[in-house]
Amino acid sequence: MAMIELGGKVYECAPPHSVLEALTAQGEAIPSGCRAGVCQSCLMRCLKGTPPAKSQEGLKTSLVQQGYFLACRCYPESDLTVALGDGPGLRQSAIVVRREMLNRDILALYLRPEAPFAYRPGQFLRLHKEANLSRCYSLASVPEFEDTLELHVRRIPDGRVSGWVHDTLAVGETVEIGDSTGHCFYVPERQDHPVLLLGTGSGLAPLYGIVRDALAQGHHGPVWLYHGSYALEGLYRQAALQELARRYPNFHYVPCVDQTGAAAEALGARTGTVLGALVADHGGFSKARVFLCGNPDMVKDARLKIFLGGASMADIFADPFLPSGS
Amino acid sequence: MSLYEQLGGDAAVNAAVDIFYRKVLQDDRISRFFVGVDMDKQAAKQKAFLTMAFGGPNSYTGLDMRRGHAHLVAQGLNDSHFDAVVEDLAATLKELGVSDALIGQVAAVAETTRNDILGK
Ligand SMILES: Cc1cc2nc3c(=O)[nH]c(=O)nc-3n(C[C@H](O)[C@H](O)[C@H](O)COP(=O)(O)OP(=O)(O)OC[C@H]3O[C@@H](n4cnc5c(N)ncnc54)[C@H](O)[C@@H]3O)c2cc1C
Numbered sequence: 011m012a013m014i015e016l017g018g019k020v021y022e023c024a025p026p027h028s029v030l031e032a033l034t035a036q037g038e039a040i041p042s043g044c045r046a047g048v049c050q051s052c053l054m055r056c057l058k059g060t061p062p063a064k065s066q067e068g069l070k071t072s073l074v075q076q077g078y079f080l081a082c083r084c085y086p087e088s089d090l091t092v093a094l095g096d097g098p099g100l101r102q103s104a105i106v107v108r109r110e111m112l113n114r115d116i117l118a119l120y121l122r123p124e125a126p127f128a129y130r131p132g133q134f135l136r137l138h139k140e141a142n143l144s145r146c147y148s149l150a151s152v153p154e155f156e157d158t159l160e161l162h163v164r165r166i167p168d169g170r171v172s173g174w175v176h177d178t179l180a181v182g183e184t185v186e187i188g189d190s191t192g193h194c195f196y197v198p199e200r201q202d203h204p205v206l207l208l209g210t211g212s213g214l215a216p217l218y219g220i221v222r223d224a225l226a227q228g229h230h231g232p233v234w235l236y237h238g239s240y241a242l243e244g245l246y247r248q249a250a251l252q253e254l255a256r257r258y259p260n261f262h263y264v265p266c267v268d269q270t271g272a273a274a275e276a277l278g279a280r281t282g283t284v285l286g287a288l289v290a291d292h293g294g295f296s297k298a299r300v301f302l303c304g305n306p307d308m309v310k311d312a313r314l315k316i317f318l319g320g321a322s323m324a325d326i327f328a329d330p331f332l333p334s335g336s
Numbered sequence: 337m338s339l340y341e342q343l344g345g346d347a348a349v350n351a352a353v354d355i356f357y358r359k360v361l362q363d364d365r366i367s368r369f370f371v372g373v374d375m376d377k378q379a380a381k382q383k384a385f386l387t388m389a390f391g392g393p394n395s396y397t398g399l400d401m402r403r404g405h406a407h408l409v410a411q412g413l414n415d416s417h418f419d420a421v422v423e424d425l426a427a428t429l430k431e432l433g434v435s436d437a438l439i440g441q442v443a444a445v446a447e448t449t450r451n452d453i454l455g456k
């Protein structure tokens with residue numbers, strides 16, 4: 011058992027509970043989201059003691075050096091003094107410069123950060139609505155091409171943050187954003203191997219960044235992008251992706267919809283799920299680098315299928331768009 | 337040379353992890369214990385498992401193993417499941433061209449954890 015000190019109070023934390031579970035069970039309000047080490051909502055800072063290495067996996071070196079750790083991944087073996095992690099310096103301001111509806115329920119939000127904002131296409135940032143309410147959104151922009159940050163926000167019924175973005179947030183307003191995080195991005199290695207990208211709904215956002223980045227960095231192996239939606243009108247950015255496919259013969263864009271019909275075929279859209287289309291097109295996945303974004307069930311099924319089909323676990327990068335646990 | 341070094345150390349673990357995990361997920365006798373476990377995190381745990389079974393450096397105690405598998409014992413984890421894991425492990429090493437003598441040593445290391453894993 012370890013003792014955790016927060017704001018002058020001391021709490022017990024014993025297996026199998028994480029610091030997040032122990033503190034919230036004992037009445038502390040700690041922001042949290044996916045509770046799986048992905049979204050970084052529960053970022054805390056260690057002031058005394060050493061957080062376990064596992065609680066710092068995936069964090070930027072600069073954060074690790076400052077003692078930041080993820081409370082949901084922290085199973086301490088020794089006593090720690092901790093503070094809420096959302097200190098200044100992790101956030102910065104950005105101005106809303108443009109809004110554009112991409113389809114009936116997905117809005118492109120363009121932000122200009124007030125200070126330089128470093129990121130790789132496909133990473134995500136945290137958009138703050140108010141002190142204790144924020145959500146993750148993936149970056150669709152590429153820093154080498156665009157000087158604004160582009161997010162694709164899908165409207166969730168009764169969604170506290172997505173609803174606010176859609177209905178209230180106006181051009182010219184200033185919002186707070188957190189650092190870029192996540193490991194869904196392209197690195198220029200094994201450039202002759204296949205790259206497979208699967209996304210549903212606004213899961214296209216990170217993929218739209220990654221695919222343009224990979225092609226611009228000279229990836230010359232086959233690149234396949236599968237974008238799935240419930241119906242044709244749920245697809246977006248088709249023209250831009252088709253244009254990209256014309257420019258890069260190694261790039262294949264495959265829109266997939268759950269509906270049949272002449273209109274879908276005219277667009278070259280496939281019927282069925284992204285995973286179904288992928289499996290139909292490819293015999294196996296060894297050597298492939300894979301990016302999966304959007305619907306958590308799709309991500310889970312695709313990960314298993316693609317791994318069993320021969321891809322290495324280390325080559326599968328995934329951002330399930332998990333809802334926040336509040 | 338230690339068993340871990342003879343097998344090829346960390347590189348051997350990396351080579352084995354995908355093959356072993358694929359076998360486990362497709363092994364009807366034990367796959368149910370692994371469904372629902374987040375695959376991302378599971379990959380790191382598989383590495384920890386293999387490093388341990390290869391006699392490599394790890395900081396797990398018997399008590400950790402007991403605690404770490406207690407929820408599985410509650411779901412019915414027993415000797416037959418343990419044997420299946422050891423079998424999949426041996427098949428993985430065989431596929432990687434490891435000698436039978438070394439495979440026997442790995443099985444012996446795994447055997448030392450049986451009582452803790454099964455909460456006996
Ligand atoms: C790493 C990461 C990246 C993400 N990137 C994006 C992105 O690029 N674009 C994007 O649009 N979203 C993205 N998300 C999801 C986003 O962070 C929010 O979860 C989402 O916008 C809902 O937040 P909200 O405050 O509007 O809804 P909440 O107020 O949190 O939820 C309102 C209600 O809707 C339910 N709900 C939440 N999400 C869903 C859902 N997907 N489907 C059905 N019901 C739901 C909740 O359980 C709750 O009952 C990402 C999530 C993660 C973890």
Ligand code: HEM
Pocket residue numbers: 366369370373381382384385388389396401404405408413417418419421422446447449450453
């Ligand atoms: C052969 C001896 C075994 C050893 C040395 C061993 C070792 C380990 C180790 C080191 C971990 C990671 C712990 C952590 O870091 O969290 C782990 C987790 C796990 N093991 Fe084993 N294990 C053994 C047998 C088994 C068996 C027989 C099963 C089931 C058939 C099993 C199922 C699991 C599962 C499901 C997890 C993940 C638990 C979770 O995160 O929920 N193990 N094991």
